[in-house]
Amino acid sequence: MLKNALYAQSGGVTAVINAQACGVIETAYKNQNAIGQVFAAHNGIIGVLQEELIDLKQESSQTIRGLEQTPSGAFGSCRYKLKGIEQNLAEYERILQVFQAHNIGYFFYNGGGDSQDTTHKIATFCQARGYPVTCIGIPKTIDNDLPFTDCSPGFGSVAKYVATSILEAGLDVKSMAQSSTKVFIMEVMGRHAGWIAAASGLAATEAAYAPHIILFPEIKFDPGKFLNRIQAAISLYGYCAVVASEGIRDVNGHFVAESGLKDAFGHAQLGGVAPVLAELVNSNLKLKNHWAVCDYLQRAARHIASQVDVDQAYATGKAAVEFALQGKNAVMPIIVRRTNTPYTWDIEAVALEKVANVEFKMPMDFITPDGFHITTAARAYLAPLIMGEAYPTYSNGLPEYVRCKNMLLPKKLPGFTLTK
């Protein structure tokens, strides 16, 4: 009897994680000589633990195809990090039981750094118990912080979204600046790394163009320098467009987003670095300003996905299955950049044990010496990742995103209570 495959999504979703799922499922279906049924976990590893496995046979081939153009996690994702095997034996035992109960021989875990670590631990645990299951990690994160791979699927589309958005909003502000808004602040994701903020810099193909200022988590936020830089941009160009990472910190290491906003009852107002910066501009420069917070819109914006990102997403999903069928275990497909212009890349495999707990930090030579913009080196790296437009099909003026039935397989095991 052929072994079945189980695919699970993990962590924050992206515009292309479903394109990765599409690559996994379509490739598994093409290898019916080697792979039995294909299941998806409902809500990621939680679904594995709770034996909530989605029967993908219930989804039409059109729906599976449609995943390629559908943002978010079609089967549900989760924020749930498995602890180490010693601290958390019950959950590893449970995962093994679920694998056994459903004859899982291939496990594909689509997530960021923590998930790759989990995939590695599951592979190690199952091997130690003598249960043969091939565990493959599939890289995914808008944060672009996975090591070895040229970039992380999901990042390129956010990059394209933020660069396009600040290009557009910058033109808007420029056209009104003489008598209206002079400072515009756009907040983007990036709690620990400035990859997304950096990508917005691609819109500034000339110094006069937005964004004029980028605030990175890698650079301590200095209000005085920031305000001076705004004034300089205004005197040169008549307006100033700012992109700020949500994760910028002050000289004391505190998040700027948490620096002092209180509601009427005195509660600290969490989140939103853009309004804090706007208030700084209000108080000190008395300049009319506006601000936007992209939040989930940026990572869900499949309508402006990068074709390169979608291609790489599908390719990593496909490669995951191919690697499994080649007998590779505990590996992750990575994107290897061959050339910059034109951008060419291949997929290779890297051992999960090398991936776990290694962070791909933004090189400091990607940030200009003044700390407020990106360098030529950053552009050379980033530019290829936003290339090409992968438009979804539309119906009645809106993208045709698929919604899966997500019918669960009958359970074979007793229930299980999550440890947290």
Place this chain on the structure above:
Amino acid sequence: MLKNALYAQSGGVTAVINAQACGVIETAYKNQNAIGQVFAAHNGIIGVLQEELIDLKQESSQTIRGLEQTPSGAFGSCRYKLKGIEQNLAEYERILQVFQAHNIGYFFYNGGGDSQDTTHKIATFCQARGYPVTCIGIPKTIDNDLPFTDCSPGFGSVAKYVATSILEAGLDVKSMAQSSTKVFIMEVMGRHAGWIAAASGLAATEAAYAPHIILFPEIKFDPGKFLNRIQAAISLYGYCAVVASEGIRDVNGHFVAESGLKDAFGHAQLGGVAPVLAELVNSNLKLKNHWAVCDYLQRAARHIASQVDVDQAYATGKAAVEFALQGKNAVMPIIVRRTNTPYTWDIEAVALEKVANVEFKMPMDFITPDGFHITTAARAYLAPLIMGEAYPTYSNGLPEYVRCKNMLLPKKLPGFTLTK
């Protein structure tokens, strides 16, 4: 000697106001037997008053064509409302002098309700002074509050943006809700009318889909009902996606956005209804939530413009010139809906004196009795306006938006100081 034409942009810009400019300029160029040179005012009426007229001959035909796919106001717009003729004779005199100095026989003013009023006054004033100039208003506003016209160019593209954005973000939240964010709040523009918020409702083709709650300025905000409605959505669907107009007000008529956020120094934090609502959810429901503020991104988002909106924008610009050549004066082209399915429309002319100071309010039967969503009638009206995708061309992964040289004509008059 042929009379020249002057085109000016006014008020908040849109994704398609330049498509209107493109329609004006290309149509004027096609009628060189009747129209001499074509100029654009730099920064709207301020440029007229200050005799800053852009020489459009300096822009290539490719640039003029590229305006159709470029958001914002390519020649600059402004927020500057002319007062009545009696209170403000000097400015009307000045406009007349500029018209005379540059042999302006056609004036096209592209703006919202206030601008239409201004166009009417300028027409009246010039006529009274015996100076022959044909003044045509061109409708434009994302607020969709101009009367007589089926919709206002600019609105359809914002509508498509907000509906697509909440569709995408809704899928994102849904996929993570079991273990992460359960409430998502997206703030959209609309200080006085809920047209934009209403348009987001098009994404909810089923009750289970985002947005589950829409907050309109037309409905007094009731925190208790709002929180109950969130809980109801979560118990039904596991998550709740909210779209809130920036202009919602509490029972006392105060803007919710101004209700109590203070910075560290006790200054009222202006703007941002989304963080106020998020804090309400935090304090009362203790549910993990996220929020986004679209701000200028929504009105500049030419990358996801509605084809209908772009077509209507170009058509209104073109019709403005054609009406002028037909000898119509002090009129505005309006869009007349002929049929809903398929959506068919014509352009007609309406007298500016009828337009001035009349507001197109959202019919109350567009809002469901509970005040939290849109009705079938609203859908029938809104759905056609977001139809079709008018993609810009791309280069290096970013939209190819044109930037005009905006070379000014030599001045012929002494300087002029604005009255405010």
